[in-house]
Amino acid sequence: MIDRDALRERGTLVCSRLNKAVEQVTPPGIGRWDRAWDIVAGADADFMVALTAWEADPCDATRELVKHTFAAVLDAWRRAVAEFNRERASR
Numbered sequence: 001m002i003d004r005d006a007l008r009e010r011g012t013l014v015c016s017r018l019n020k021a022v023e024q025v026t027p028p029g030i031g032r033w034d035r036a037w038d039i040v041a042g043a044d045a046d047f048m049v050a051l052t053a054w055e056a057d058p059c060d061a062t063r064e065l066v067k068h069t070f071a072a073v074l075d076a077w078r079r080a081v082a083e084f085n086r087e088r089a090s091r
Contacts, residue, residue, distance in 0.1 A: 007055045014051060018070055022077050036080040043076035
């Protein structure tokens with residue numbers, strides 16, 4: 001029997017880890033730069049879909065999808081940071 005509450009708690013922990021990882025790769029103020037959200041929206045949505053799928057069916061395939069989309073969110077934030085820094089440097 002799958003303990004759904006435990007899976008949701010683990011999902012919350014994964015989200016917390018992702019948030020901390022994003023904080024480590026992003027500079028202050030980037031969250032107020034609208035373009036950042038355009039850059040990360042797709043990856044963020046894919047992560048949430050993967051996490052929901054894993055919570056519904058915690059198998060190897062969904063766990064790997066969560067890992068993959070977690071990394072994709074961080075990559076998207078890194079791209080956003082690069083654009084943010086280029087824009088700030090060109091001012």
